[in-house]
Amino acid sequence: MGALLLASPARGQLPTLGDGSDMSVAAEKKLGEKIARELYRDPDYIEDPVLDEYILGIWTRLLDAARTRGDLTSELDTNFAWQVVLGKDRVINAFALPGGWMGVQLGLVNVTISSDEIAAVLAHELSHVTQRHIARLSAQQSKQLPVLIAAMILGAIAMSKNPEAGNAVLAGGQAAAIQTGLNFSRDMEREADRVGFGVMTQAGYDPQAFVTMFEKLQQASRLSDNGNFPYLRTHPMTTERIAEAQSRQQLAARPAGAGASSMLHTIMVARSRVLSNPGVDGLRAYASEADGPQAAGGDRARQVGTLYTAAFAQAKLRDFPAAQRLVARLGAAAAGDAVAVRQSRLLDAEIAFLAGDMARASSLADIAATTRPEMILGAQARIQGGKPKEAAQRLQTWVALNPRDSLAWQLLGAAYHAQGDTLRAIRAEAEAQVAHLDYQAAIDRFKAAQDVSRKAPGAGDHIEASIIDTRTRQVQSLLREQAVER
Incomplete structure (x- = not known):
């Protein structure tokens, strides 16, 4: 499922749980930070408070479930980062990194029909980290493996976006030397399936989503596999593993209402589609969906998602009058659903900000909110609207509680500069x-x-x-x- 998780036939039986590794927690943490630094520098890295909040909500539920089950030990909980990094690439992928970092490409969000499916992927990847699979591999290989792992992960990520660039990264003798030694075994993959399934169901997500995401990832793998670098083929979606997932979900109780596409998820997919589509033609196609039958009525969640896509696309095309008309229709369609109304209001504020109407953006985005999207957008509007002191006061409080929030620090710097x-x-x-x-x-x-x-x-x-x-x-x-x- 992820760029880190490189699959090949097992060469020996591994223990089912635990690590027994030579790589310390501190060493694994440093390895993860080394790779995360490169992800932050990647042009595809995206900082979007709305999507960040949504993915983090799923991630937090899974972490809580892993703690409850005892899969996430206090040592790992304290020392690892447990942070999610978003990429705007349309490749269908998520990948766990050593040290508790998680990478999610927007292409993965685009193909899901519910938060349960995102949870299925993240739970599997989370379990590779909690079961310390990289550390266990290190115990079997040379002491040089951590350095090689970092190079291979970065090469795999590069290849997912640019095969030629990825091949260049991996063309050296080091890559060839570990082609047969870096891959997770079938036993590790099955362990991540089993533990991940338990984590997602403990968190209250639909067990059927584990099966549906297996099938989607299998199809995506068939479409993208060009036969090069077999050690980069991530998680072979075998019929056997799908059957095992189906057997587990039949035994698990299905939460009430699970599997249904909520308005919130539909809105997040709509936002993800626009942010991951770089072309003007694609944005125009999304904007034209407002004239189609899905925007007129019928399934309400689909209507809301269609109108959100069209309004956001028009804003990206800088046709602000059209975007404002569409967001008004979106607000009417979302009426009665507090979560959808909030997202409609946020989009309305974002459109006003992009259009240069800072007074309206400030009135719609409550800078005093305890939620990050409102606070960030409210601060941006006040800095641009000539009220940097208000923004600085709120941002000071925020970064004191959230010192890892790079965007908040950047805005605080802009607010201070505006005050001299x-x-x-x-x-x-x-x-x-x-x-x-x-x-x-x-x-x-x-x-x-x-x-x-x-x-x-x-x-x-x-x-x-x-x-x-x-x-x-x-x-x-x-x-x-x-x-x-x-």
Whole structure:
């Protein structure tokens, strides 16, 4: 199912559970961070608060279920990142990385009919991490394996988007040397199926989704497999594994209402489709769906999804009057469903922001909200609308509670710059780089802040200067660790 999970025939029987590995939790964490740094630099990386919130909601439920079942130990829970990174590629893929990182391509979201299907994929990938499959592979291979794994994962991700570039990454002797040694065994895949199935059902998701996603991924694999690099074929969707999943779902109780496509999921798929389609022709096609029968009535969830797609596409095409007419129709269709109404309001605010109507965007996006999409959009509108102080006050509180939120730090930096507070602005920019694990870029910004403090003592207070000095030393330590890894 993912770029990390490279399948080949088993060469020996592995233990069903546990790790017994030589790779420590700390080493696995560093390996995951090494790969995550590259994902953040990838042009396909996308920061979208609306989709982030939706995927994180599913991910959090699965983590809670894994804790309840005892699959996620306190050691891994404390030390691993457990963060999701979105990519806008239309490839149907999700991949678990060492250290609790999860990559999800929007192409996967695009083909799902319910949150249950997304949960099925994420639960499987999560189980590869909780069962420490990479660490167990390391115990069987040489001490060089972590470095090779990182290279192979990045090459696999590159190949999914550009076969020629991926082949170039993998053409070296190292790749050939481990072609037969890097792959997860059938036993590991079955273990991830079994544990993942238990996690998703514990979380309250429909067990049937495990089967339907197997079938979709099998079809996607057939369409995309060109025969090159057999060690990059991820998770062969064998008839046997599908049959095993079907047997499990028949024994599991199905939650009431499971499997149905909710308005929320339909809206998320609509948003994902627009964000993952880079072409003007594609956006025009989506916009034209507003004139079709699905937007006129019938299935209400489908109507809402169609109108959302069309309105968002028109906004991306910068036809704001058309987008505003469509979002008004969307609001009427969503009436009575609080979740759908909220998403309609958010889209209305986003369209107003893109159209330059900051007063309307600010009125629709409540910056005081405890939910991230409203807070982020509200801050953006207030910064652009000449009210950076309001934005800075809210963002300060937010980053204190969510220090890994790179986008919030970036906006806080913009809010400070708009107020002429250069010292705090540069420090916020540095913290945004820390959140993306780019410690060298962070050090450069921290040193720039120190220069500002020395050259213009009145530019900031002594407390802020002291915080910058402390953070500089802390991040320099992290940078030295990175140098050791390389």
